[in-house]
Structures are given as C-alpha cells and as structure tokens.
Amino acid sequence: MRGWTGRILLVLLMAATVLPFISLFVTALHPSGSYPSGLDWPADPQWGNFARAFEVARLGEFLKSSVLIVLGVVPVSLLIATMAGFATGHLRMPGGRAVFLLFVLGLTLPFEGIITPLYFQVRDMGLLNTRWAIILPLIGLYMPFSVFWMRAHFVTMPHELSESARVDGVSTWQLFWRIHVPLAKPALSSLAILLFLWTWNQFLLAIVLVDNPANRTMAGALGAFQGQWGTDIPLLCAGSLLILTPTLVVFLIFQRRFVSALLAGSLKG
Amino acid sequence: MTRSGNLLAAGPRPSTVVGPPARRRRRSRRTGWAGWLFVAPALLFYAVFVLRPIVLTVQYSFYDWNGIGASRWAGFGNYAKVFTDPELYESILHAFELIVFFSGIPVLLGLAIAATIRRIATSRLALVARTVLFLPQVIPLVAAGIAWTWLLSATGVVNQLFSALGLGKVSKAWLGDSSTALPAVGVIGAWVLLGLCILLFLSGMSKIDPALYEAARIDGAGVVREFFAITVPSLRQEIGVCVTVTIIAALASFDVVYVSTQGGPGNATMVPGLEIYYLAFSQREVGLASALAVVLMVVVLAVVLPIQRVSKEDKP
Numbered sequence: 218m219r220g221w222t223g224r225i226l227l228v229l230l231m232a233a234t235v236l237p238f239i240s241l242f243v244t245a246l247h248p249s250g251s252y253p254s255g256l257d258w259p260a261d262p263q264w265g266n267f268a269r270a271f272e273v274a275r276l277g278e279f280l281k282s283s284v285l286i287v288l289g290v291v292p293v294s295l296l297i298a299t300m301a302g303f304a305t306g307h308l309r310m311p312g313g314r315a316v317f318l319l320f321v322l323g324l325t326l327p328f329e330g331i332i333t334p335l336y337f338q339v340r341d342m343g344l345l346n347t348r349w350a351i352i353l354p355l356i357g358l359y360m361p362f363s364v365f366w367m368r369a370h371f372v373t374m375p376h377e378l379s380e381s382a383r384v385d386g387v388s389t390w391q392l393f394w395r396i397h398v399p400l401a402k403p404a405l406s407s408l409a410i411l412l413f414l415w416t417w418n419q420f421l422l423a424i425v426l427v428d429n430p431a432n433r434t435m436a437g438a439l440g441a442f443q444g445q446w447g448t449d450i451p452l453l454c455a456g457s458l459l460i461l462t463p464t465l466v467v468f469l470i471f472q473r474r475f476v477s478a479l480l481a482g483s484l485k486g
Numbered sequence: 487m488t489r490s491g492n493l494l495a496a497g498p499r500p501s502t503v504v505g506p507p508a509r510r511r512r513r514s515r516r517t518g519w520a521g522w523l524f525v526a527p528a529l530l531f532y533a534v535f536v537l538r539p540i541v542l543t544v545q546y547s548f549y550d551w552n553g554i555g556a557s558r559w560a561g562f563g564n565y566a567k568v569f570t571d572p573e574l575y576e577s578i579l580h581a582f583e584l585i586v587f588f589s590g591i592p593v594l595l596g597l598a599i600a601a602t603i604r605r606i607a608t609s610r611l612a613l614v615a616r617t618v619l620f621l622p623q624v625i626p627l628v629a630a631g632i633a634w635t636w637l638l639s640a641t642g643v644v645n646q647l648f649s650a651l652g653l654g655k656v657s658k659a660w661l662g663d664s665s666t667a668l669p670a671v672g673v674i675g676a677w678v679l680l681g682l683c684i685l686l687f688l689s690g691m692s693k694i695d696p697a698l699y700e701a702a703r704i705d706g707a708g709v710v711r712e713f714f715a716i717t718v719p720s721l722r723q724e725i726g727v728c729v730t731v732t733i734i735a736a737l738a739s740f741d742v743v744y745v746s747t748q749g750g751p752g753n754a755t756m757v758p759g760l761e762i763y764y765l766a767f768s769q770r771e772v773g774l775a776s777a778l779a780v781v782l783m784v785v786v787l788a789v790v791l792p793i794q795r796v797s798k799e800d801k802p
Contacts, residue, residue, distance in 0.1 A: 222602060223602050223603040223604075223605060223606045224603075224606060224611060226599060226602055226603060227603050227606070227611055227612065227615050228611075230599065230615070230619065230680075230684075231614075231615055231618045231619070233677070234618050234619055234621060234622065234677070234681060235618060235621070236637070236643065237630065237633035237634055237637055237677070238621070238633065240633065240636060240637050240642070240643050241632075241633050241636070244636060252641070253641075254641035254642075254646070256643050256646060296527075297527040297528040297531065298528055300524040300525070300527065300528065301524060301525045301527075301528035301529070303524060304521035304522070304524035304525045305521070305525065308520070308521040308524070309521075310519070310520075310521025310522060310524075310525070311519070311521075312522075313521060313525075316525055316529065319529075319532075319537075320528075320532065323532065323536050323537075325734060325786050325787060325790050326536065326540075326783065326786075327734070327737065327738030327759065327782055327783065327786055328738070328740075329738060329740060329758070329759035329762050329763065329779060329782060330540070330543060330762075330779045330780070330782055330783040331536065331539035331540055331542075331543055331779070332762065332763070332766070332779075333543060333546065333762065333766040333772055333775050333776055333779060334538070334539040334542035334543055334546065334776075335535065335539050336766070336767070337542075337553070338534075338535075338538070338539065338542075353531070353535060354535040356531045356535070357531040357532050357533075357534060357535025357536045358535060358536060360528050360531055360532040360536070361532070361536075363528075364528055389520045389524075393524070414624065417626070418625075418626040418627065418628075420626065420627065420628050420740070420741045420744075421740055421741070421759075421763075424744075425763070425767065435626065436626035436627070436628045436629075436741070439626060439628045439629060439632070440628055440744070440745065443628075443632060443745060450636065453632065454632075454633075454636065457629050457632045457633065460626075460629065461625045461626060461629040464624050464625060464626070465621070465624065465625065468620070468621075468624045469617075472617055475620070475624070476616060476617075476620055476685070479620070479623055479682070480685060480686060480689055
C-alpha cells in the first residue's frame with residue numbers, strides 16, 4: 218500500500234514540475250496579441266507563432282552567439298583548471314595549500330558582489346558590448362569551483378604512478394598531458410557539462426556587460442526579448458519555449474551524464 | 487609521509503632510491519616550482535576577474551561616486567545608509583525571508599517525499615521521474631521566471647486550479663499584490679530547487695544499509711521513528727549540501743526576481759542582488775551599491791560557513 222502512496226506522490230510531483238512548460242506551450246498556440254486564460258486549448262492553434270517568434274526573436278543569431286561564448290569559456294576553463302588542480306592536488310608545490318585556499322575563498326561568492334567593478338574594468342579594457350566581456354570574466358569566476366573539482370580528482374591519484382613515470386625521464390608537462398589528463402576524463406566531462414550549462418544560462422553578466430542582445434548568451438537574450446515583447450503573451454511564450462529548447466535537447470541526449478554531473482557537482486560544491 | 491618514504495614504498499626500481507640524496511632533493515624542488523607554472527594561468531584569470539574586483543568593491547564602498555566624475559571619501563557613510571535606509575535593509579530581510587521558501591520547502595518537503603518514494607526508487611516510474619524532476623535545473627532561471635509569471639497571473643493556471651477547487655475567492659494576481667508577491671517569488675525558487683534536493687536525498691538513501699531499517703522494524707519502530715532515527719542522521723551530508731546550495735540561491739537571487747517582478751510592487755520583492763544592479767547602473771550610486779555588495783558577500787559567508795562546519799563534523 219505504501220508503494221501506491223509513493224507512486225501517486227511521484228506522479229503529482231512530476232505534474233507540478235511540467236505544469237509551467239505545458240502552460241507555456243498551450244498559451245503559445247493562442248492568437249498573437251490575445252490574452253488567454255490559464256490552461257485553455259485554443260480553438261484554432263496558431264502553430265505559426267513559433268515561426269514568427271523565431272524570426273522576431275532573431276533566435277538564429279542568439280544561438281550562434283551562445284555557442285561562440287560557450288566555445289570561448291569551456292575549453293580554456295577546463296585546461297587551466299585541470300592544470301591548477303593537478304599542481305595543487307598532485308605535485309608537491311611550495312605554497313600549494315595556500316593557493317588552493319585562495320581559490321576556495323571564491324566558492325560562495327555571489328556574482329552580484331563584484332559586478333560593479335567588473336563593469337568598469339571591462340569598460341577600461343575596451344571590451345564592453347563584445348562577447349569577450351562575458352567570456353573572460355566567466356573563466357575567472359568559474360575557477361574556484363573548477364580548480365576545487367579537478368583537485369578533488371587529482372588527490373585520489375596514486376603517487377606511485379607519477380613516480381614510476383618520472384623514473385622513465387618524463388617531464389612534468391608530459392606527465393600531466395600524457396598520463397594524468399587521459400585518466401581524468403570522467404571528471405573532465407562532468408565539469409564540461411556543468412560549465413556549459415552555467416555559461417548558456419548566465420544572465421547577470423550578459424545584461425550588465427553587453428547591450429546588444431545579439432552578443433549575449435541565450436538567457437540574456439531572453440531577458441531582452443521579454444522587455445520587447447512582454448505584452449504579447451502568446452508570442453513571449455513561444456519565444457521562451459524556443460529559447461529553452463537547445464538546453465532541453467542537449468539534456469535529453471546526455472541525460473545520464475547530466476544528472477550524475479549535477480548531483481556530484483552539488484555534493485562537492 | 488615523506489617524499490623518500492613514498493619512493494621506497496613504490497619501489498619497483500630500487501636503483502633510483504639509492505641515488506645521491508642531494509640530487510634527488512634538487513629535482514624535487516625543481517618540479518615543486520614547476521607547479522606554480524601550472525597554477526599561473528588559472529590564478530591570473532582568478533586574480534584579474536575575481537580578486538581584483540573584490541578589492542575594488544571594498545574600496546568603492548568607502549566613496550561617494552557616480553561612476554563618471556570625481557569621487558569623494560565617505561568613510562562608513564555608505565554602510566550606515568545600508569543599515570538605516572528601509573529600502574536597503576529591507577532588501578536584505580527579504581533575502582532572508584526567501585530562505586524559508588528556497589531552502590525550507592525543498593529540504594523539508596524533499597526529505598518527506600524522498601522517504602516516501604524510497605521503496606520505489608528503482609522502478610520504471612522513478613527513472614522517468616529522475617529526468618523530469620531535473621528539468622528545472624537545466625533551463626535558464628529566466629525562462630522559469632517567465633513561465634511562472636504567467637502561471638501566477640490573474641488569469642493564470644494557479645487561479646484556475648483554485649476556482650476548480652471552489653476557492654475562487656482567494657484568486658488574485660499573486661505577483662502583483664504586495665502582500666503575496668514575495669512568497670510567490672519564493673514558490674518559483676522552491677519549484678526550481680525541490681527536484682535537485684529530492685534526487686540528492688534519494689541518492690544518499692541508496693547508500694544506507696538496509697539492515698538498519700530491518701533492525702529498526704524488529705525493534706518495533708514505526709515509519710516516523712525510522713525516519714528520524716535512521717534516515718535523517720544518515721543523510722547529514724546531503725542535507726548540509728542542500729541547505730548550503732539553496733541558501734546561497736536565496737541570498738543571491740537575481741534572475742527570477744528580475745523577470746517576474748523587477749523588485750515590485752513597490753519594493754515588496756526587492757532583493758540585494760537586484761538593488762545592487764539598480765543602484766550601480768540606473769541610479770549611479772556606485773559607492774552605495776558597493777557597500778551593499780560587501781554586506782551581501784559577508785552575509786553569505788557568515789551563513790554558509792557554520793553550516794559547512796556542522797554538516798562536515800564527525801562524519802561517520
């Protein structure tokens with residue numbers, strides 16, 4: 218009998234989780250400019266709203282911009298965080314613990330805390346309104362978690378492995394690149410997923426540092442879209458659905474990895 | 487363990503171990519400093535885009551500055567204003583109120599739900615649920631905000647449900663009424679975070695030894711006793727994680743509030759993150775924004791550090 222309480226509870230919970238998506242979908246099918254009420258299947262579904270939203274939201278441009286930003290942030294962050302995690306977690310470097318603690322200090326930092334000076338700094342660098350204004354600060358902001366994450370992997374690697382490689386005359390870089398990076402693949406792929414997701418959904422940096430939505434992330438573009446079309450509810454709903462489709466698709470493809478990455482990510486953070 | 491001890495332990499090639507100690511020490515020091523070359527790029531990005539801005543925030547917070555002209559030393563004036571101007575200190579109080587929703591509901595309700603569905607955690611239905619409950623974590627918070635703004639509007643689904651239950655009288659524009667706007671924003675946060683907490687708890691419960699539950703049953707413990715005597719203590723680490731993550735989300739909330747209410751009606755849903763944004767970029771009060779930013783950073787640390795202490799202490 219208890220099994221059934223659980224089942225019913227689970228179904229209700231899932232219903233509550235998907236309700237906002239269903240509401241977006243149903244509303245998106247109403248005639249543009251109308252003010253539909255609640256969950257109400259339209260008499261004449263306007264599938265064309267999606268095409269129109271795609272056009273007026275300039276979704277193609279946003280997609281390209283987001284991809285460029287992700288490509289600018291994720292590979293570099295992975296590389297330099299892995300190097301730093303390797304050095305602080307595996308090499309016995311003088312002052313390694315102090316450097317690591319310095320990174321840990323940034324783990325709980327709310328981005329709003331530094332957004333003001335970041336704006337002036339990015340302006341002085343002449344990068345305001347370019348994608349670099351999002352890419353470069355994000356790499357820095359991701360370092361505490363990324364270094365923490367990669368270090369947690371490298372401290373579990375046996376030192377015997379490195380010692381025997383050293384005996385064969387391998388340089389530190391070769392030791393890192395040829396031996397340790399291939400072994401770190403599971404940790405690296407989870408981190409890659411998390412960084413992708415956080416970059417794609419980054420909002421604050423996008424709206425403060427970049428005026429032109431076409432140079433923003435997807436989430437930042439959605440903010441601009443809301444400002445512009447906020448009164449046309451069906452169109453806004455269609456646009457929102459389109460804008461959150463890419464992450465949904467990526468999530469459904471890499472589901473298993475995503476779930477374990479996010480669970481492990483929050484456990485470590 | 488010392489370095490040479492480690493080498494001896496590895497020991498498949500004894501020839502290296504008996505090498506001259508001086509040479510070995512020199513090499514180890516060289517590789518040690520090479521570590522700094524590996525850390526340098528990460529440290530550079532971190533220093534330029536995080537550490538320097540933190541220092542600058544503290545510096546700005548002691549000045550009156552509009553972001554363009556000359557700045558004027560203000561001492562602790564900005565901080566005094568943060569704690570006396572109702573609009574500013576209320577934003578901090580709102581953030582604490584949001585903790586009830588962002589943190590309290592997901593953790594308490596999450597524990598209860600996870601305990602109820604523990605038995606069926608491996609069923610087909612639960613596997614589907616794993617995917618579905620994760621959706622709110624994957625989409626941009628901005629999208630969640632837009633969807634919920636619509637759900638909570640005067641003609642939205644939430645009111646439709648209330649009417650269907652014969653409670654049509656309570657229906658209203660939840661985000662537009664200053665008495666319900668903040669809780670309504672809290673509900674959006676709870677929706678985003680509940681699934682994550684449930685899944686974390688379930689994965690923690692799967693590590694609990696089933697023999698513990700059996701022993702409790704033999705001792706005649708009921709479902710409730712079992713929950714408090716076994717489940718909750720075993721999930722100490724997971725609960726600590728959920729509490730930490732959700733509290734940070736509440737104190738540093740921005741995206742959801744920005745799209746759903748812009749801090750209104752009036753200042754009913756103003757939170758520190760949004761207030762900093764308005765002060766710095768529309769009202770051009772950079773000093774005041776920075777003082778609030780420093781307060782926010784300190785508050786987050788002051789709340790999160792003790793939780794870390796408690797949840798990590800004497801872990802079994």
